[in-house]
Amino acid sequence: MDTANMHYAPISSVWEAGDPELIERMLDFYPTIPPEPILDSTYNAGRFWKGSNRPVVSMDIDPQYKPDIVGDNRKMDGVADTSFGVVVYDPPHVGPQGRDKSRKRFDVDFGATMQCGKDEDWTLSYLYPPFLAQAKRVLKPEGLLLAKITDMVNNHRSRWAHCDFMRMADEAGFTVCDLIVKVRNGPMVSDKWRTAHHARKRHCFWIICRNGNSCERG
Numbered sequence: 001m002d003t004a005n006m007h008y009a010p011i012s013s014v015w016e017a018g019d020p021e022l023i024e025r026m027l028d029f030y031p032t033i034p035p036e037p038i039l040d041s042t043y044n045a046g047r048f049w050k051g052s053n054r055p056v057v058s059m060d061i062d063p064q065y066k067p068d069i070v071g072d073n074r075k076m077d078g079v080a081d082t083s084f085g086v087v088v089y090d091p092p093h094v095g096p097q098g099r100d101k102s103r104k105r106f107d108v109d110f111g112a113t114m115q116c117g118k119d120e121d122w123t124l125s126y127l128y129p130p131f132l133a134q135a136k137r138v139l140k141p142e143g144l145l146l147a148k149i150t151d152m153v154n155n156h157r158s159r160w161a162h163c164d165f166m167r168m169a170d171e172a173g174f175t176v177c178d179l180i181v182k183v184r185n186g187p188m189v190s191d192k193w194r195t196a197h198h199a200r201k202r203h204c205f206w207i208i209c210r211n212g213n214s215c216e217r218g
Contacts, residue, residue: 009029011026013181014180014183015180015181016183019047022182022206023048026144026146031217032142034085035054035086035144036055037055038056038084038085038088039056039057039079039138040056040057041059042059042073045065046065048090059073059076061073073131073135074134075134076134082140082141083140084140085144086144087143087145087146090147091127092127123159123164125165128165129168129171132174142211142212144209144210144211145208145210146209147206147209148182148204148205149161149165149206149207150201151201165207169209175213177209178207178215179207179208180205181205183202
């Protein structure tokens with residue numbers, strides 16, 4: 001028997017369960033240093049950590065969620081350098097496209113509060129570089145950045161946010177180590193549109209970046 005591989009437990013590049021389960025699996029699989037403390041830089045209601053016993057420092061720009069740190073993750077005022085083993089990032093994935101707020105609560109349900117019109121080149125990718133600079137600063141050497149990114153269609157074209165994020169993370173000095181496709185049961189369907197020109201997305205990406213030069217675990 002080859003005992004060298006007895007503890008080999010691969011992680012799949014396609015995930016069909018929930019985010020909390022995937023985050024826990026990633027936190028078991030990827031770290032080369034202890035992952036705690038963990039900074040959730042887009043905490044919101046904390047749904048990633050339901051049932052988790054891990055110590056998580058919560059950050060959100062909206063005080064209604066009572067985060068540990070009320071602040072913009074593009075500035076991270078008062079957060080010390082090299083203080084976290086993991087930073088988790090789940091930025092807005094669509095712009096403020098909903099109109100019937102009383103019924104759909106679009107902005108609340110989808111975090112659609114950041115503009116992505118002509119002035120922003122029809123994307124939300126302008127949010128990434130200032131955040132990445134702060135994540136790089138507050139992460140310990142060899143710490144991990146786990147980012148949930150979703151592509152969108154805006155102004156009649158697909159906008160490839162996950163490609164932008166990986167390129168920008170590389171430019172910020174991270175090593176982009178992995179990409180996991182998270183699949184949900186079915187695509188979101190709107191009765192607003194009568195003709196489809198793009199596939200309805202039923203997936204997003206979790207991008208794993210290391211604050212170091214290698215993806216290999218020691």
